Amino acid sequence: MNEDMVILIAEDDAGHFQLIKKNLWLACVNNEILQFKDGQQILDFLFQAGNGMDLDETKQYIVLLDVRMPKVDGLDVLRRIKGDEKLRQIPVIMLTTTGESSMIEQCYELGCSYYMVKPVDYHNFMQAVQNLGKFLSLEGMRLPSIDQNGN
Amino acid sequence: MKKDGVVLIAEHNEEHFDTMKDNLLRAGVRNQILRFSDGRQALDCLFKISAQPASQRASQQYVLFVDVDLPDVGGVEVLEKIKADDRLSKIPVIVLTAVDDPHTIDRCYDLGCSTYIVKPAKKEDFAEIIQNIGSFLSVVETTSIK
Numbered sequence: 023m024n025e026d027m028v029i030l031i032a033e034d035d036a037g038h039f040q041l042i043k044k045n046l047w048l049a050c051v052n053n054e055i056l057q058f059k060d061g062q063q064i065l066d067f068l069f070q071a072g073n074g075m076d077l078d079e080t081k082q083y084i085v086l087l088d089v090r091m092p093k094v095d096g097l098d099v100l101r102r103i104k105g106d107e108k109l110r111q112i113p114v115i116m117l118t119t120t121g122e123s124s125m126i127e128q129c130y131e132l133g134c135s136y137y138m139v140k141p142v143d144y145h146n147f148m149q150a151v152q153n154l155g156k157f158l159s160l161e162g163m164r165l166p167s168i169d170q171n172g173n
Numbered sequence: 174m175k176k177d178g179v180v181l182i183a184e185h186n187e188e189h190f191d192t193m194k195d196n197l198l199r200a201g202v203r204n205q206i207l208r209f210s211d212g213r214q215a216l217d218c219l220f221k222i223s224a225q226p227a228s229q230r231a232s233q234q235y236v237l238f239v240d241v242d243l244p245d246v247g248g249v250e251v252l253e254k255i256k257a258d259d260r261l262s263k264i265p266v267i268v269l270t271a272v273d274d275p276h277t278i279d280r281c282y283d284l285g286c287s288t289y290i291v292k293p294a295k296k297e298d299f300a301e302i303i304q305n306i307g308s309f310l311s312v313v314e315t316t317s318i319k
Contacts, residue, residue, distance in 0.1 A: 111282040127316040130263040135287035137314045150312040157309035160302055162291035166282035167275065 024082065024163055028054045031086045032064040032099060033117075038140070042086070042117070045148050049155025061094025065102055068109055082165035084158065087134075089118040089125060097128065104133040111166035115154070174315050178234035180206045183215040183251060184269075185243050189292070189299070193238065193269075196300045200307025205232070212246030215239070216254055223260045223318070233317035236310060241270040241277060249280060256285040260318045267306065 029046070033039040039057055046055065056075070058064035064085070066072035077083070085103065089096040096116065104110045113135040118125075121139040129137050138154065141147045157163075174180075180197065184190040190208050197206065209215035215237075222230060237255070241248040248268060255261045265287040273291045281289050290306070293299050 111279065113282070113287065121314070123316065126314050127263065130265075130316045133285060136265055137316070138312055139314055141312075153305075153308045153312050156305045157288075160290060160305055161298070162293055162302060164273070164278045164289040164291055166279045 024165060025053070026080070026082050027158070027163075027165055028056060028078075028081050028083050029086065029158070030056050030058065030064060030067070030083055032058040032061060032091060032096065033086070033088045034059050034091045035088070038088075041147060042151050045151035046155040046158070048148075049152040049159065051155045051159050053158075060092040061096060061099045064099055065094060068103065069106075077168070079167075079169040082167065083112050084165060085112055085114045086117045087114055089116060089120045089129075097125075097132070100129060100132050100134055108168060112168065113165065117151075117154075174202075174204060174236065174310055174313060175234050176203065177232050178204050178236065178315055179232045180204050180310075181209065181215070181219070181235055181237040181264075182206060183209040183212060183237065183239040183243060183248065185210055185240060189240075192296065192299055193303050196303035197307040197310075200304040201311055202307045210244075212239075212243040212248060212251045214245075215243075215251050216246060219255060219261055220258070223258055227317075227319045230318075233319055234315040235264045235318065236313075236315060237264050237266045238269050239266060241268060241272040241281075249277065249284070252281060252284050252286055263316050263318055265313070265315060 043055055067075055070076050087096040087099055100114055116129050116134050116137040119140045126137045141150055182193055194206050239248040239251050252266055268281050268286045268289045271292045278289050
């Protein structure tokens with residue numbers, strides 16, 4: 023388990039967020055989790071704009087992104103992250119109800135790490151998130167450092 | 174991953190490859206698995222796939238595991254070449270290696286690997302890690318390289 027890993031979850035559906043958080047926890051993910059209720063909020067955090075919390079460059083981040091979100095959608099958030107010289111190393115996992123193949127293709131083209139479709143069935147949803155959680159908490163998991171200039 | 178998706182594994186160590194194959198299967202991965210024993214083989218095969226007309230490809234969807242230490246062409250170079258190709262760049266690449274240094278890790282993420290995982294020393298731990306990766310891959314959607 024990488025203790026410095028912070029999981030950023032952009033998810034506008036409160037119920038889905040709770041379900042994701044709970045099942046990551048059930049998969050023994052004890053890392054800090056931050057919730058963002060729309061695409062603009064997570065962009066403000068990552069680009070250190072607005073009055074929100076700030077990105078801590080000593081930490082390592084992984085992003086879980088919903089596609090359909092108010093204000094700025096997940097696709098635009100992904101595009102902004104992957105278009106930024108410093109942030110583009112951050113792994114982004116799409117976690118969404120949208121399963122259209124054109125959307126999946128677009129996200130991989132933009133550089134997402136993985137694309138997961140939220141199963142409609144409650145039990146399958148829980149299982150899928152737990153599989154993700156076990157993967158994220160693998161002992162050997164390594165993440166990039168954001169602070170490129172510091173080393 | 175779709176049923177006809179193919180898991181590509183660039184792994185020099187035969188024992189590691191066998192452990193990977195067995196434990197992906199144990200995790201329910203029923204996809205075809207193809208091994209490359211060096212980086213040159215991996216690149217040759219992948220670029221052949223990329224150049225083929227879509228109708229002639231055995232599959233359109235792939236996931237690639239790559240070790241850093243590979244003979245001929247190293248894993249980092251394999252990753253670099255794949256991510257520079259329009260079609261192949263959409264393949265999720267998992268770097269799975271004994272190499273554990275921040276420079277290589279940052280470099281691989283910079284080139285666009287999906288995940289960097291360090292192999293554990295113990296065989297049982299390696300088997301368990303592979304099963305976890307396999308279970309995760311079974312809930313991941315990949316895309317056609319068309």
